[in-house]
Amino acid sequence: MTHPWRFDGFPGRVLWVDLTAGTCEARDIPHEWCIQHMGGKALATKLLVEWDTTDYEAATANQHPITGRMDAASHPSTPLLFMTGPYQGTKVGSSGRAVVVTRSPLTECYIDTYIGGNIGHDLRKAGWDGLFITGASESWVRLEINDASATLHPADDLVGKTTWEVEQALDDLGECLSIGPAGENGIRIASPLTAGRRAAGRGGTGASFGFKRLKAFTVKASKEAAAAMRYAEEFSMADAIKEQRKEMGKRRKYGDPFYAFGTSRGPIYAAENGRMPTANYTSTDAQIPDLSALKVGGGAGGQTAEAVAGGASAVTVVSAMDTHELSGEHWHESLPDAKQSGCCAPCPIACEAADRPTVDGVKMRGRPVHVNRVDRPEYETLAMLGANLGIGSSLDVMDGNDAANRLGIDTISGGAALSFMCEAAQRGWLPEGWADHFHARLTSGPTERATSCRGRLAFPNCRRSPLHLLAHATPGTALCLAP
Template sequence: MYSYTGKILRIDLSRDKISEESLNEKDARKFIGGKGLGAKLLFDNMDPRTDPLSPDNPLILCTGPLTGSSAPTSGRWCVVTKSPLTSLYLDSHVGGYFGAEMKKSGHDIIIIKGKANSPVYISINDNDVQIKEANHLWGKNTTATEEALKEEGRVLSIGVAGEKMVRFACINTDLFVHNGRGGNVGRGGAGAVMGSKNVKAVVIKGSHKMEYSDEQKFRDAVKKALTMINENSFIPTRRKYGTPIWVNPVNENQLLPTYNFSRGSFEKADNISGETMHDTIVVKNKSCFNCPIACGKWTRFEFNGKQYEFEGPEYESIALLGSNCGNETIQGTAYVSYLCDEYGLDTISAGNVVGFAIEAVKKNLIDEKVDFNDPKTQGELIRKIAYREGIGSDLAEGVKRFSEKYGGTEYAIQSKGMEFPGYDPRGAFGMALAYATSDRGACHQRVWTVRAEMQGDLAPRYGIEGRAEFVKENQDERACCYSLVLCDFAPLSVDMFVELLNTATGFQYSAEEYLKTGERIWNLTKMFNVKNGVTRKDETIPKRILEEPLEKDEAYIGRENFEQMLSEYYTLRGWDENGVPTTETLKELNLEGFA
């Protein structure tokens, strides 16, 4: 198999057993890799109704055929598992260098099942795979863990939040060590799954080289892709400012989460913008493996008399831990984001949880010392969440579970249990549908309508026309990109993705078949969720977002508009009125065995 290693590594912690098997070529052709192949393997290796924190829930590390290749942005890979936050399907993507090193080690996929009797870390050096004792690492946070293991290879690890099984704990990779960019397997609580298995880290090193179906044609395709990226007019801006460049335009268009999504614009937005960040705390750019964009930012700043440095914050962290928590300085915002990285917490969910907690305090639902624009008390609350101390233990369950216990469900900003990212749907109605229908809960990466709505490509500005079709088509295309696996920041056409895939693997996809594969993958993950009881009633958004207008009266969605978009979307998908794929749709997509 060209561009694949052709191997799956299995690690059974309960039996202390390590084995290898061949990658099924038919499955690779049908689901590509990454998200798609990971979803298929999740079905193969568990009952979908399994408790996410059970030893039987596999943690699947997935590369794609283009991961680690010379294709631009090929440092991407993903973790697939059942989410402890949503109890649904989860794939969480990350860049950096770990995925490329995993491919070099000779493995396309690593499946970790079971539970070790005591803390361990997994060491992989080509075919030398060992399960090693990690008592000396347990209790350490990200920096200390990476420092202890960096000489052995690329490091994938959890912080104390993962050990304590915080439901939105992330997995970090090379955040504070090694040259090049690190990253977070951020959303959905994969860190809690890793912690539930008593796995502190995976360290990997490899020496294998990739082989391509047609070396020269693949080189030509790579050259064409690089030209496409370098000629894109937005790339210099993204390279200079990174994702935080979106703070000001998103704020101006009433999309910036502010004070727990009670407003869509923040009066101090410029203080936490990409421009301000660039001028005050950015030290240098950082790039993922084989990426010409280099949008990562290494920052150095002072807060409360102490110096800090780390990689970030990204736009999402600024939106949720900045404006959503009322923080008026980039230094204060960076501080709470830094703490999340150290403890191993998803910054998006953490910002929602802290914002909700502050509002809950103001409405006398809970008694806790925390306030808007107070990074110091917010940081202490984040510590309590990570260590599950006091009220932090309940907040560690996420806003859905917390609000069901303490009240305030109408302003617990989540869908299917996952907290909202950094775009208020009242400023871009298509995002309401995107969040509600995302296969992993509220997510901006499965489809992003924001730019199209702000620029008028989807009109009227505050309307629902064309949103269902846009969401469906982009979900299918993203499902393919996340299976290759390449970065969604790469401004490449579908034809370009297909050319890279075909010349690397020897497959003969047409653009139409490629997108049909994305549709197949999307329906596969949908069926995993259907088997966990998801129907139309679950694919919704909170009352605050549906029924409360923003500062501009026209920034009001309304339940009727939302339900109309959802019905149109289900029709386009070939799903019934409850959001379940029909028998005919599954047959058309060759998914009959997953009904």
């Protein structure tokens, strides 16, 4: 259908996917909705309000496996939306973000979580504003989008594969978004990923894909389909885009560190301004305290948590982290062969960087990428899988980030959950025997233990075990540990 108003930058349709029925169809979006709700989160919310037919009275019959609360997020008819913004598919810089909107498996509330890479741009170029996914398949499936056509295919052969392995298997089908083992197992801190490293990280939306048994979707846009689209930039944005790129070129020329290091230089700034989460937020300036002094009940030389809150003597600082070693600058110093590796379309900043041990290996996204390629972590990951766990090296964090990406685990919630349990172990709050699962001292470099736990978070096979609780994040864990 031809829309005379698509000069506003909207194709004016979404792909409606009913996984229960196994069908895909195009649905037109009323013009006024697109104009009043300018794409992305706003348009997704409007579609939820108008099109969500979930009977949430019935949905409350499902119970969260840890908390026992209502669990509407896992209800088959709970919608899962993947939406693009109004500038997706254009040359407007830094517009390469799409959004996943649904009911969060982690919080049971509305969640909008954003993802980079190229998949949002290709979806728009193929002629879609987004996906509206409902129902749940009886078996694992994948969705294949090729311009205006969309089909569901069996995906049993992809079950158990990491996000990297799925992308390699589906490389010929265009851009890919997939979940790893964490999402398959309904882990409430799971994330879907694209391009091997770009995650819709927050709210556990990887579990939403898992509840629906949708392992992945791919998008391929032909040149003909892209050429048929008309965008706002063609008559109003060309000059602005030129000015934007000119300004960014000046900043790059004069050595703005953001262009070289992206957000990975953040640990230095965060520590200087008292905002660096350290040892489960017991400190915010990269100073690691002696948490044993905070053990409930006190002890020789110790004090209760209540006493500390009331102004007792300061806790001894055991060690101070070198935030330079945790930063992207140190990462590049340690890996001299690492290079800037691209950007989210069509961002001119290009702050990605990766270390590739060899030039041989698997071909992904049109360029050779080694299967063991590892990417420079972003600030949030350096903070939550680094200083927050008492780990002070960007190289150690890099390994954890790579494992989390492959398994499909949110590095922010994952780091928070691990640090919470480490502190609980040190304070003596864990049931007998549980402390053996965790490093009891955050101050002695828990890299090895944290890495082991991260991998096992995606496969929690014992209910109410420490790792099963952590897999459902900090709030559920705290509820179960409370007296």
